[in-house]
Amino acid sequence: MDIETIFKNNGREILDHLSLGIYMTDCNRNIIFWNKGAEALTGYLASEVIGSFCFENILMHIDEMGNKLCKGFCPLSQTMIDSLSPQQEVFLHHKDGHRVSVTVQAFPLKDEEGKISGAAEIFSYTNPSTNMQSRIRELEKIAMFDQLSNLPNRQHIESELTLRFNEFHRYGRTFGVLFLDIDHFKKFNDTWGHDAGDKVIQTVAATLRAASRPFDIFGRWGGEEFVGIILNVDSQNLAMIANRYRKLIEQSSIPLDQMKIGITMSIGATIVKPDDTPESIIKRSDMLMYDCKKSGRNCVASD
Secondary structure, X not given: OOHHHHHHHHHHHHHHOOOOEEEEEEOOOEEEEXXXXXXXXXXXXXXXXXXOEOOOOOOOOEOOOOOEOOOOOOHHHHHHHHOOOOEEEXXXXXXXXXXXXXXXXXEEEEOOOOOEEEEEEEEEEOHHHHHHHHHHHXXXXXXXXXXXXXXEOHHHXXXXXXXXXXXXXXXXXXXXXXXXXXOOHHHHHHHHOHHXXXXXXXXXXXXXXXXXXXXXXXXXXEOOEEEEEEEOOOHHHHHHHHHHHHHHHXXXXXXXOOEEEEOOEEEEEEEOOOOOOHHXXXXXXXXXXXXXXXXXXXXXXXX
16 A cells, blocks of 8 residues: 555544644635644644634734734735645644744645645644743753743842843943833732632743743743843843834733633833843833823833
8 A cells, every 4th residue: 555545544644643733724724634733732622622613712813013924924824825834833822821932834625626626734832832831841850940931940030130231341241121010900809819819820931931042031020010021132122122022921811710811911111221230120110000000001112
């Protein structure tokens, strides 16, 4: 029996056991196949999505700037138009609420007459996410790891800041600091309980982890506060990067009482200055974050 015959007879089972996420739709983007890899990467079981349209609040693809793709430039619908199959990095919406960075590639499906009858999308974790997981394992070994958020803790961020200042004074390598604070965090605890508050922290942390560049680092500073150390940026780029994280978090949510509760953050962004110390740059970014709170929250303030 040749390979083509084997795949024809067993193709669905083979696809179902690949670690890559794979799903298929008809021309109307109605989901007709959803493999085990897609279940693992998204949290959605096949029984929950087959028969639904892929744009109906399932994956909710967005690009790195937070722009929604499912209602606009969708890789799946585009491949049914031009038959091209370019790779694209997007952020999908996990069933648990956080955003996951994936590389997607869509292909047109054709019938025996060569007419397009649907499309398939293959997706997998992007490399930065893998690098971040390796970093997390290393941090766990040296006890500089926050158990709730799965991010470096304050002690580790302070150590990283000291290293960055050494590089700044010796080699002139600039860097920026982001101070992020979850908006209305007390409301989550008071309304839905501390388990909900913990879930909010974990969702924010998961989004930061998935979206961060391999050479940047985010950590939990304490309570609902996070700090990011961003390398190789100027003031303009830092503000743009901060807004990127803000938009990604704004597009995240947590399921509570059969509702999806949104999350927003206020972010202070500042670049290191010649007379700065680790304490002064944190204080300045913290004060900028409070400027956001005064301006209505869910925004970025930079100097």
